[in-house]
Amino acid sequence: MAGYHLGSPLDCLKCQISEKGEREPTAPLKEVTTLLLVPFASQVKIRAAVERQKGGKLLVGSRAAVFAQLPNLKKIVVEEPESWNYKNERAPYYHAALVAKKRSQIENIKLELRPFIPIVEAYAGGTKTLPKIPSIRIVDLKMEKSAGNFTLLSQELKNTLKRTNPTFIFSSSKVLQNSIREELEEQGISKSSYTLAGPEIFGWEGLEVERIFWIDADTLLNLPDFRSHEKLISTAVKLSHLAKKILTIQTQFSNHPIFNNLTKGKMASFYQEELENRKSLSYPPFATLVKLSFQSKSAVKTTQEAEKLAEMLTQLKDGKVEVSPPYEPYQGKPGIFQLNFALKIKSQEEKKVTELLGKIANLLPAGWKADIDPESLL
Numbered sequence: 001m002a003g004y005h006l007g008s009p010l011d012c013l014k015c016q017i018s019e020k021g022e023r024e025p026t027a028p029l030k031e032v033t034t035l036l037l038v039p040f041a042s043q044v045k046i047r048a049a050v051e052r053q054k055g056g057k058l059l060v061g062s063r064a065a066v067f068a069q070l071p072n073l074k075k076i077v078v079e080e081p082e083s084w085n086y087k088n089e090r091a092p093y094y095h096a097a098l099v100a101k102k103r104s105q106i107e108n109i110k111l112e113l114r115p116f117i118p119i120v121e122a123y124a125g126g127t128k129t130l131p132k133i134p135s136i137r138i139v140d141l142k143m144e145k146s147a148g149n150f151t152l153l154s155q156e157l158k159n160t161l162k163r164t165n166p167t168f169i170f171s172s173s174k175v176l177q178n179s180i181r182e183e184l185e186e187q188g189i190s191k192s193s194y195t196l197a198g199p200e201i202f203g204w205e206g207l208e209v210e211r212i213f214w215i216d217a218d219t220l221l222n223l224p225d226f227r228s229h230e231k232l233i234s235t236a237v238k239l240s241h242l243a244k245k246i247l248t249i250q251t252q253f254s255n256h257p258i259f260n261n262l263t264k265g266k267m268a269s270f271y272q273e274e275l276e277n278r279k280s281l282s283y284p285p286f287a288t289l290v291k292l293s294f295q296s297k298s299a300v301k302t303t304q305e306a307e308k309l310a311e312m313l314t315q316l317k318d319g320k321v322e323v324s325p326p327y328e329p330y331q332g333k334p335g336i337f338q339l340n341f342a343l344k345i346k347s348q349e350e351k352k353v354t355e356l357l358g359k360i361a362n363l364l365p366a367g368w369k370a371d372i373d374p375e376s377l378l
Contacts (some may be wrong), residue, residue: 007092039083181202215307330378
């Protein structure tokens, strides 16, 4: 963890000693033979109850349970290893699925990964099994505007809400959710006719609804980040499996290839196109990304630290590391000044990557945070 994630050995040890997070055994810990990791803490108790009825000797846990001390452990199972909920939010920024892989090697135990939909790197690495896509419908918001409707409440959504069956409205933005609630109230739509929520629904066990409307898919479509389209595909597929009848996606870009791939079930086409784009731009899996961040309450101090690091990073001159200029985060925090660097290690040789990560670690001054394989560069 310290070597790859560039975290301090003390921080890495703290993660393993504290073992914080949701976890529930289905038998005494000395009898537990299987560790089952689930991406959402809200799933732990329900999954443990189900496994207990089956008579399994498991420990069910979320991210931090990967460090659980289990004397008779024989197997680790990671459900949805592609989920970014497994990524630690503080230094060291480990990913529990990667830690599980390393632990299985060290302790010589079995590792079973159960992906729902693979990330692009996993697909390139050989995980070719893709979920089938149930029916998905696209609503063109440009057509809505031409008809005089400038809101996110499409005519199809309004008509559906007037029926008796409750409708699920999905939005990834809390701010937008509040705005939609106000608009629904103004339209006289009863609260009993809909449920409005965001990504937290993927941690709700047993959720099934007739129809789902994803009203703000364009937020991900237009997000200037290399994983945005991958996340759009993943979200859409998961939502489509929750909807008993149909998932409806509202967008102003109905002719975009990504929506064509979704409605026609061309998942492999998406992955191939995405891999071609990433190769041309040196993104994973064709490079290892490192995001370096510094923040303080002083704009002057933050700028000075960034200038110092930029000078030090010029020592990486072997052509295998590309360093971006310093940039501000996409969404900053009030009163906090932050600058980031994005580094691309353009090598797929494990030994070379490890060597360059070591050089970066040696150059990194105190106060800088390093995130290897970040969820986002923003």
